[in-house]
Amino acid sequence: MSERDRIPSTPLHVTINGRRQPVEDVPNELMMLDYLHEYRNLTGTRYGCGIGLCRACTVIVDHEDGTSEERRTCITGAHFFEGKSIRTVEGHAERDEDGEIASLSEVQQQFLEHFSFQCSYCAPGFVNAATVLVERLQREPVAREALEDTISDALEDHLCRCTGYVRYYRAVRDAVLATPGTIKEG
Amino acid sequence: MRRVLLMAGLLVAATGVARAADPGADTDRVERGRYLARAADCAACHTSEGGTPYAGGHPIETPFGTVYGTNITPDDDYGIGDYSADDFHRALTEGELPDGTQLYPAMPYTDYHGISRADSDALYAYFMSLDPVHQQSTQTDLAWPFSMRWTLNAWNWLFAPDDSDDSDDSDDSTADRGRYLVDTLGHCGACHTPRNAFGAVESDHRLEGAVIGGYEAPALTPDALAGRGWTASDLTRFLRDGRSPQGSMYSEMYPVFHHSTRYLREDDLSAMTRALLGDDPPEPTPLAAKSSTMDGQGAQLYLDNCAGCHGSDGRGVAQVASAMPGNTTLRLDSPRNLVKVIHEGIEARSFGTFERVQAMPGFADDMDADQIAALATWLRQRWGGHDDTVDTAAVEDIIGASSD
Numbered sequence: 001m002s003e004r005d006r007i008p009s010t011p012l013h014v015t016i017n018g019r020r021q022p023v024e025d026v027p028n029e030l031m032m033l034d035y036l037h038e039y040r041n042l043t044g045t046r047y048g049c050g051i052g053l054c055r056a057c058t059v060i061v062d063h064e065d066g067t068s069e070e071r072r073t074c075i076t077g078a079h080f081f082e083g084k085s086i087r088t089v090e091g092h093a094e095r096d097e098d099g100e101i102a103s104l105s106e107v108q109q110q111f112l113e114h115f116s117f118q119c120s121y122c123a124p125g126f127v128n129a130a131t132v133l134v135e136r137l138q139r140e141p142v143a144r145e146a147l148e149d150t151i152s153d154a155l156e157d158h159l160c161r162c163t164g165y166v167r168y169y170r171a172v173r174d175a176v177l178a179t180p181g182t183i184k185e186g
Numbered sequence: 187m188r189r190v191l192l193m194a195g196l197l198v199a200a201t202g203v204a205r206a207a208d209p210g211a212d213t214d215r216v217e218r219g220r221y222l223a224r225a226a227d228c229a230a231c232h233t234s235e236g237g238t239p240y241a242g243g244h245p246i247e248t249p250f251g252t253v254y255g256t257n258i259t260p261d262d263d264y265g266i267g268d269y270s271a272d273d274f275h276r277a278l279t280e281g282e283l284p285d286g287t288q289l290y291p292a293m294p295y296t297d298y299h300g301i302s303r304a305d306s307d308a309l310y311a312y313f314m315s316l317d318p319v320h321q322q323s324t325q326t327d328l329a330w331p332f333s334m335r336w337t338l339n340a341w342n343w344l345f346a347p348d349d350s351d352d353s354d355d356s357d358d359s360t361a362d363r364g365r366y367l368v369d370t371l372g373h374c375g376a377c378h379t380p381r382n383a384f385g386a387v388e389s390d391h392r393l394e395g396a397v398i399g400g401y402e403a404p405a406l407t408p409d410a411l412a413g414r415g416w417t418a419s420d421l422t423r424f425l426r427d428g429r430s431p432q433g434s435m436y437s438e439m440y441p442v443f444h445h446s447t448r449y450l451r452e453d454d455l456s457a458m459t460r461a462l463l464g465d466d467p468p469e470p471t472p473l474a475a476k477s478s479t480m481d482g483q484g485a486q487l488y489l490d491n492c493a494g495c496h497g498s499d500g501r502g503v504a505q506v507a508s509a510m511p512g513n514t515t516l517r518l519d520s521p522r523n524l525v526k527v528i529h530e531g532i533e534a535r536s537f538g539t540f541e542r543v544q545a546m547p548g549f550a551d552d553m554d555a556d557q558i559a560a561l562a563t564w565l566r567q568r569w570g571g572h573d574d575t576v577d578t579a580a581v582e583d584i585i586g587a588s589s590d
Contacts, residue, residue: 008480028486029489050494051494051495051503051544052494052544076491076494079486079489080491
């Protein structure tokens with residue numbers, strides 16, 4: 001292959017689930033979702049609509065100031081994440097020395113207990129969005145009576161076509177209530 | 187108590203009878219009025235988002251304060267229930283209410299001045315045929331001295347046209363019909379013609395473009411349209427469908443499509459196109475060759491943030507994201523609308539029966555003015571036929587004004 005035919009690529013430095021990833025040349029126009037699937041074999045992040053609408057492809061970007069945000073990987077290029085640290089659905093559970101899951105995060109556990117998802121296609125996006133919400137509420141607690149609206153505002157863009165959202169809502173509410181410091185008095 | 191209720195019932199019945207005897211009974215005229223109300227885009231201001239049609243409440247931002255569209259259903263207290271056809275005609279074409287109150291010129295009575303008496307009567311018949319909505323519209327809140335309505339008499343003396351058109355025939359020929367639809371009913375100039383310091387349109391600069399609400403209402407002269415690549419068939423399609431190869435309607439133009447142009451007959455759309463582009467439209471200017479490459483900050487910003495929907499080749503996705511090459515927003519001389527769209531995004535919209543287009547996210551939280559300038563420069567050079575640079579100060583100026 002001649003130099004002209006090479007796909008323009010640039011080295012990518014990214015941390016995923018607390019681990020700095022091997023630096024390699026990544027095509028400039030590769031979407032992050034494809035990087036996760038094809039370069040890192042992290043297939044838990046889902047390709048849904050491909051146009052940033054359904055949120056199944058959502059991951060968490062962790063900022064240095066301790067805040068976090070959601071980011072849609074089907075419409076965001078891999079190189080957007082240059083130098084950044086992200087979490088995917090594979091990064092939430094505690095694992096033992098053998099890499100087996102030892103315990104789930106509060107959000108994951110509540111999703112299971114409430115039968116929140118059925119086909120599971122949207123679940124990775126919901127896990128990440130709910131986690132971002134719980135962590136935000138730990139930093140900025142809300143009044144108990146504002147919780148329902150807060151959950152709706154945080155998750156309403158995420159689409160689920162199986163379970164009708166009620167079970168997701170109850171699970172997120174219980175995950176928030178089970179996490180100390182998320183609710184303020186009055 | 188029962189007597190009061192009975193009286194009230196009789197009153198309602200009496201009102202109903204009176205209404206039935208009104209010109210509203212003339213079905214053809216009502217239907218013609220309905221069409222004219224759409225062509226005149228009355229709903230854009232007189233219907234609030236999600237509200238009952240024509241019951242008022244839509245805020246209109248002006249440089250002098252916020253004016254609210256009024257209730258124009260035939261309610262006796264809050265609407266136009268006690269208007270005669272003469273009262274209606276005077277309000278429509280002169281901006282003067284039956285009690286002598288002057289309307290603010292946010293009501294485009296200077297454009298509607300040319301509405302024929304026959305069309306005014308058809309509009310009147312249509313509005314009187316609606317169910318009255320007993321709802322007070324939000325009161326207008328202007329800064330002094332504009333809060334003093336008497337100042338409007340001076341304004342009218344300076345800027346409003348004289349003499350209404352009392353003729354009955356508004357559609358002598360296609361050319362006249364087109365001008366009537368564009369300038370009078372459609373009041374395109376209300377946004378697309380620049381205004382002077384007193385908020386009056388500068389008739390010497392008809393449809394030469396203006397900035398309104400932070401966005402550019404582009405110039406619609408034949409040369410300006412052709413310079414951005416518009417053909418007559420594309421322009422007709424744009425008005426009818428809200429979309430065309432040059433892009434889709436957004437910002438304040440989308441409601442114009444939604445409430446007005448999508449309902450217009452094909453012959454009226456063609457007449458409007460002809461009025462805009464002229465009888466002998468100038469040749470559309472071909473898109474100049476790309477002058478930016480796939481290297482550098484602008485290109486990478488595009489790939490990282492835009493290409494997921496618009497494609498790395500810019501071709502977009504049908505029903506999802508507009509194609510970039512030759513897009514009218516990229517071809518505009520000013521980068522204003524492009525910068526605004528990148529910064530604020532575009533709401534989800536429906537176009538016609540079968541098209542729903544998702545929202546475009548805004549990048550206000552993701553890109554600073556430097557990055558928006560780099561992206562806008564690259565886009566304009568790649569697919570807008572420009573070779574200039576959008577500088578950071580210009581972007582700051584545009585997004586600063588939008589976040590006020």
